[in-house]
Amino acid sequence: MNDPAHFVETLEYRRFAEFCEACRRYRYVGLCYGAPGVGKTLSARHYARWDTIRDVNIYTIPDEELKTLLATGQPDTLLYTVSVTSTPKSIEADLAQARNHLFQIVREPILREHKAMLDQQRDRYEEARDAYFADGDWFNLFGEQKPPPEAPAYDEQARLCVQREKAIADPTTLVLVDEADRLKMAGLETLRDSFDRSQIGLILIGMPGIEKRLARYPQFYSRIGFVHEFRPLSATEVRRLLAASWTPPGVRLPPLDEETTAAIVRMTGGNFRLLGRLLAQTERIVMINELPQVTRQAVEAARESLVIGHTG
The missing domain is CATH 1.10.8 (Helicase, Ruva Protein; domain 3)
Structure with a gap:
């Protein structure tokens, strides 16, 4: 059921997707809870396309596959699953790594375009240079030496490429945190700090009762804008x-x-x-x-x- 081809977009999934979009749009903290087995994790993975995006290797993925992936939408949602041994340091590092992974996916087509452009310039120059030396007649009718082909201005092209790459914004606009019941106070504070600094949407996914536990942490609870109960199928x-x-x-x-x-x-x-x-x-x-x-x-x-x- 983790295969996107077998995923069924039920009414509960559509309600969950609308909830996610609201948290993304308004940059709110959202809280999603539901009984085990109703499809919370499966829906989060499908919504974020995480099974596909997580396994992308930007160094080996063919151009056509990368183009197809981005044609279905820019990856802007990451799914983070809290482990039993998660610490504030590991949470911060894992989120930074996941966000960088999304950024690299979005950045990769531009890097490949720039490399292809510079390679094309180099190939044209080398072709013209080889033809110049192979000709053997380096003088024109007036006895003046023919100028060799001018080398491409790599420095200027590289500068323009760097400017374009710097203009790429961080694509992450929503973070889904699964198994949020495992978070302790220090972990919640880490998420709150990340949310305050980046102002992206954040959704905690857990079991019924998590809303009552979070109510004991007013600094975090006051930032919750939406609550969604993931119900069983009718x-x-x-x-x-x-x-x-x-x-x-x-x-x-x-x-x-x-x-x-x-x-x-x-x-x-x-x-x-x-x-x-x-x-x-x-x-x-x-x-x-x-x-x-x-x-x-x-x-x-x-x-x-x-x-x-x-x-x-």
Whole structure:
């Protein structure tokens, strides 16, 4: 489900995307919370295109791939996941590295354009110089020596290139911080300082209750402009997904009848992660028993082999 081709833009994702745009536009701190498995992290990764942008190697990516990446929009959102061992120093360093990565992606096409321009000038000069010395007749009809080809003004061109590169602004306008529940006071202060100095949008993503914990830190809490609750899928949306034969990547299931669909809707409670796991396990049950279609009994058997906690 991390594959962009399999991502489903549900109503909850569209609400989340609108929330992100508001925080970006108004340069606010936003707070997003929701139960585990409802799709918070998946939505953040898709919104930021992080699975694609994170793995970009600017030194090896072909020109066409880089052009295609930037044609879909300038990378302006980064996703930072707080680790269990995060410290203020590591948070600051990781954010700076991620922001620099986005900047390098935006800057790379211009660097390649400048290099191609200077290489073209050098090639033309070397071609003219080789022709001059290969000719052997360096004098014109009046006995005057023909001037050799003039070397290109690299210094002036390099200066113009540097000016253009300096004009490139930092593309980062929004930072999504996942697993924000792991942040301690010092980590929150690091984020607050970064937010105050750069004035970019900032969104903390965590579990229900994080809003109450942050309320104990008035200096940070006073900067929160928007709060968004990421809710489970509605029964209607789960039915729509199943009617469209949606399954997690690599899972193949026959069409479902109404009784089986109702059972899946009831068991998953709109939890996207649980829905994917239940369908994957159902496929295994269907294959083992060589069933021609998915039945309610197969779904119930799949459910018994899963650990199902709170889903709403």
